[in-house]
Amino acid sequence: MRVWGEVLSALDAAGRCVLVSILDVAGSSPRETGTRMVVRPDMSFKGTIGGGRLEYDVLHEAVSLMKEGGAAFQTRSYALGPDLGQCCGGRVEIAFEQFDLNYRGRAQDFSTQEGVGIFSTTANTCSSGPLERHVLPPAMCRADSAEIVLNQGKLTERFGEDRPHLYLFGAGHVGKALMLAMAPLGFQISWIDERREIFPKYVPSNIRCIHLNEPQVVVKNLEPGNYVIVMTHDHKRDHAIVDAAVRRTDLAFIGLIGSATKRARTLKRFKDSGVSEAQSKQLVCPVGITEIKSKKPSDIAISIAAQLLVVKEKQMSNAQGGFRFAS
Structure with a gap:
């Protein structure tokens, strides 16, 4: 919030x-x-x-x-x-x-x-009037610092959101369902498709719709730690995107919708094109938690959202030494 x-x-x-x-x-x-x-x-x-x-x-x-x-x-x-x-x-x-x-x-x-982005403030709570907050220099504000500490009348707080950025490629039935499932989960989402007309008229405020004829070109410009989910209407397009993604080694998650057969074919194409085994292991396909078998778009979306939450929480725990702070 x-x-x-x-x-x-x-x-x-x-x-x-x-x-x-x-x-x-x-x-x-x-x-x-x-x-x-x-x-x-x-x-x-x-x-x-x-x-x-x-x-x-x-x-x-x-x-x-x-x-x-x-x-x-x-x-x-x-x-x-x-x-x-x-x-x-x-x-x-x-x-x-x-x-x-x-x-x-x-x-x-x-x-x-x-x-x-994130910023921190300090204030003296000993007076009866409104708190006079002073913004700390950026060097003193870390994403893994405590959100709020009151110590001997000095209140130190952290505000703002450090949202992971998800790049969702594909705006079909599952893409739309995933967009809705992910909207409240604390991600910033860039939703990419070459079909401009397929995007809904209205989307949640943390989602940005991007129309691109060659969506795979975005991958090289992603920030380290970004998440990638691929589910376009074209298998060749899917492969071009995940191929570009796995050749990097700094993304938080690379997921591809599909079957075990699609995974096997994708891995073979990776090998034939010089992708290393370590790079290939970054790909999660089929994407989503394995306990959910349903093929309904809404159920697949929940499965993927749950998997991304698990990855996100592990990253937060590692960054904060095992302690979780509220959002």
Whole structure:
């Protein structure tokens, strides 16, 4: 979730809002440290801290703070078992931060920065007024740093999204189903096809439709760590794309829709054209988790999306030393 974009939208719509953040977790909890949601005066909200009684009580507390006023930044501690009757049994520290239209300009600035990428801020929480956030230099902001830390009155936060980039080649039935399945999963998606008319009129905001007559030319310009899924209407086109992809060694995932027979033929063509065995092993074909056998487009899409989530989570775990931060 783009936190400041939601804060800005809430201020424009309602004039006030509360940013709720999980500051700390001891034991089990529905969501991780750094999870956030934005609450409006009518109790509508964006994001989630895990649902259940915790979220219910936090929503009511946020609305109450907007009605009663008080310090702009406050914290509350919730024992999930004794206080709320939730089976998680942990303890969660929640931060409540109130905003009104006086903060709109700052929220606009932060929203713009979110669109560019990850950034970090620091603020002193000891005063009763709105927090004065200071943006840290880029060199001090890392994608694997904690999303939020409160230490002796100093609040350090990380905002923005480091979304993996998926290049989806093919806008047929399965491509359309995969686009919808992937939309909420935290990927930036470039959706490529040579048939301009085949794209839907409307797509989610994290998906960009690209019309190219020779889509394989894109592959050489991909960034290291990008994901590639190939499912065009032309087997020759499929091969040209995956051939270009496996000749690189820095992509996160290369998947090709097809059967075991298609895989065997593709690997033979790789060998005949000088692709090494190590390069060939990068190809995942058939793509998708093996437990799902259905050939329905929607089921294939879920299978592929699940496989990509597994790869993404492994990468996050490796980058963050095994600790997962919320998105």
